[in-house]
Amino acid sequence: MTEKIQLISPVDGRVYAERECADLVQLDKALDAAATAQAQWKRRPLSERAAFCSAAVDAMLAMKDEIVPELAWQIGRPVRYCAGELRGFEERARHMIAIAPEALADVVPTPVNGFRRHIKREPLGTVLVIAPWNYPYLTAVNTIIPALMAGNSVILKHASQTLLVGERFAEAFRRANLPEGLFQNLVLSHLHTAVAISSGKVHQVNFTGSVDGGKTMKHAAVEGFLGLGLELGGKDPAYVRADADLEHAVENLVDGSFFNSGQSCCAVERIYVDQTIYPAFIERFAALTRQYVLGNPLDEATTLGPLVNPRAAEFVRDQIAAAVNQGAKALIDPKVFAASVPGSAYLAPQVLVDVTHAMSVMRDESFGPVVGIMPVASDDEAIALMNDSEFGLSASIWTRDLAAAERLGNEIDTGTVFMNRCDYLDPALAWTGVKNSGRGVTLSRLGYEHLTRAKSFHLRHEI
Structure with missing residues (x-):
């Protein structure tokens, strides 16, 4: 047959x-x-x-x-x-x-x-x-x-x-x-x-x-x-320096995290933010995330569709639950998204803080609408955390300092370094990855x- x-x-x-x-x-x-x-x-x-x-x-x-x-x-x-x-x-x-x-x-x-x-x-x-x-x-x-x-x-x-x-x-x-x-x-x-x-x-x-x-x-x-x-695939990181344009960084990183319901090999899955702007960043990031409209993708009003299948959604739900059990805090109430039904492919976006690299959500590819955000005290700490991954597809640096972006980019184990943008393939540049x-x-x-x-x-x- x-x-x-x-x-x-x-x-x-x-x-x-x-x-x-x-x-x-x-x-x-x-x-x-x-x-x-x-x-x-x-x-x-x-x-x-x-x-x-x-x-x-x-x-x-x-x-x-x-x-x-x-x-x-x-x-x-x-x-x-x-x-x-x-x-x-x-x-x-x-x-x-x-x-x-x-x-x-x-x-x-x-x-x-x-x-x-x-x-x-x-x-x-x-x-x-x-x-x-x-x-x-x-x-x-x-x-x-x-x-x-x-x-x-x-x-x-x-x-x-x-x-x-x-x-x-x-x-x-x-x-x-x-x-x-x-x-x-x-x-x-x-x-x-x-x-x-x-x-x-x-x-x-x-x-x-x-x-x-x-x-x-x-x-x-x-x-x-x-x-x-x-x-x-990847577990792509972003680093938001103290001198970044905050509104620009938030707007683009929210999109980079949740476009296509996070189902992108170069989606932003972990973010490191200078501790001096961290409170303002997460407040704006969560507020913008709550504006998504989860629902039927055939509806023109929908801005966030289902994951590819219920099994993929369940994997992300489990990652989120495990992180919360380990001490992470979820900033988005999934009940606000009526279409987010347990057991279905429809999953509300989630922003996690108080996360660590001991958690799966900061180590393993999620391929879904979830992102973990951590404060950092210096460029060196940010680079160490960005490199603490088995993946290396792309990484983004958010700063007004071109020289700093190039200097830090040289230290990141990745195939593509972005400055003030993410989740994009330029056909004039080589698309490649390192590590896994x-x-x-x-x-x-x-x-x-x-x-x-x-x-x-x-x-x-x-x-």
């Missing part, structure tokens, strides 16, 4: 979509088609690849009116924010297309008489993209467009929670008339995903997900010496280096 995957909507707990998984015959056929298409695609001029990719971006944007409510049903994000994901999708895709000529250009060393020498960037072959549900268009496009621009073929395996996003990508490339086989969206079981990785027909795997998932990917890729890109936040790079010209291999030409033309 063919295995099926069901997409359960967090909005009402019902089955929103159901699809059959590809069987082994279909998988093998897809891998062979990808190889055949890629052999011709890599010979296409870069300008032609750009034209196809740009047309696909246009086609995706043309589906906006269908995508926005569809996305809310799949992941529970309020409809008022869903169009923002498409704007980010376009920004990243257009940027990676635009920089491709420079990023993929030959590297030419200092000339030597009698020789022509250069390093060419060759495509890897077939790239398998295993994308997550929380930012399903943004995380997938990070690899899909540059992989195609670099001359690779792409197979997308999207999360079961966002089955329809994979289909939207496939439809966009179909409308763009991309050559058949170059981009394929497959619904795969975990077992058949592992088969694809070990098939010898995949040459790079880019995975976004949990640390445990990343370890599984690494073990699966070892036998075939596959390239592997991993983005595995991942390996490899997407975006920027460095992202192209992980989707190509170097091939050196050493040609002696005078003998």
Whole structure:
């Protein structure tokens, strides 16, 4: 019997979509088609690849009116924010297309008489993209467009929670008339995903997900010496110095903590505030948090939707309860949020003070609408606490002092340092992590280096 995957909507707990998984015959056929298409695609001029990719971006944007409510049903994000994901999708895709000529250009060393020498960037072959549900268009496009621009073929395996996003990508490339086989969206079981990785027909795997998932990917890729890109999450910290613009810091850190119900790998999950402004900061932070409207994401008035499923909400509820039992104080009364019902996916935002690093909520990724806030007496104390984590994806510093931000940024173990902003990916900069936040790079010209291999030409033309 063919295995099926069901997409359960967090909005009402019902089955929103159901699809059959590809069987082994279909998988093998897809891998062979990808190889055949890629052999011709890599010979296409870069300008032609750009034209196809740009047309696909246009086609995706043309589906906006269908995508926005569809996305809310799949992941529970309020409809008022869903169009923002498409704007980010376009920004990243257009940027990676635009920089491709420079990023993929030959590297030419200092000339030597009698020789022509250069390093060419060759495509890897077939790239398998295993994308997550929380930012399903943004995380997938990070690899899909540059992989195609670099001359690779792409197979997308999207999360079961966002089955329809994979289909939207496939439809966009179909409308763009991309050559058949170059981009394929497959619904795969975990077992058949592992088969694809070990098939010898995949040459790079880019995975976004949990640390445990990343370890599984690494073990699966070892036998075939596959390239592997991993983005595995975070416990991202913020440090608010005494000289920060308080209102600006509060407004942006509340948003950075609770946007998408905190379900972001680079969400702000812990905040350290100079003790001199700590009382004013938490007062304003809690007051702004209470202004959220928790409810049905299809309602335009809703500013905070459900978590992806009741199990995820229960994990965060347990984290909050454990912290309170250990001495933390919760500043938000969940009863104010009528939709926050125990056992459901709907969870009120929470702000915790009197927290310590002995508590799970300050150590383990929450991936939900909760943040812990601690006072600190100095820059050194703040940096020590920020680095006291197994993760290192992004960190933000809130200050009016640019020199201080750069100095402190050099001391933080993280992939990205922000000053006076957070929870954003700049496509011109490398998106990467340290420690358990991942390996490899997407975006920027460095992202192209992980989707190509170097091939050196050493040609002696005078003998």
